[in-house]
Amino acid sequence: MANKTYRLEVVTPERLVLSDDVEFTSAPGAEGSIGILADHAPLLTALQIGVLEYTKDGQNQKLTVTGGFLEVGDGKVTVLSNASERPVEIDISRAEAARRRAEARIEEAKRGTEDADLARAEFALKRALLRIDVSKFD
Structure with missing residues (x-):
């Protein structure tokens, strides 16, 4: 069947x-x-x-x-x-760089030392981590 x-x-x-x-x-x-x-x-x-x-x-x-x-x-x-x-379309080094930038923006926003938008930084981090995770599937 x-x-x-x-x-x-x-x-x-x-x-x-x-x-x-x-x-x-x-x-x-x-x-x-x-x-x-x-x-x-x-x-x-x-x-x-x-x-x-x-x-x-x-x-x-x-x-x-x-x-x-x-x-x-x-x-x-x-x-x-x-x-x-798709996994094959993800540039892992670019995704890792985006993860590091997002983590830095989140820390700056939490310390109040930068005009960082915490929600945008958290979304950027989620997207970077998602891309890293899915890239491993290929």
């Missing part, structure tokens, strides 16, 4: 990151992780920054997503994300 599939599309303002038939998707929903199989009920939800995982031909794959929305309907899952990357 063949696995049931559906179309998964991941789109950012700059590009179409993924358009493929998959068996399963797990996404970082606003209220926690969301798992989607074929014939899932219609759904629209916000996404948090995190790892979007999907299964194609029995193989698990990962992408980064930095927020956005996920919609399920008509045999298709559409992810509209602010940014998304």
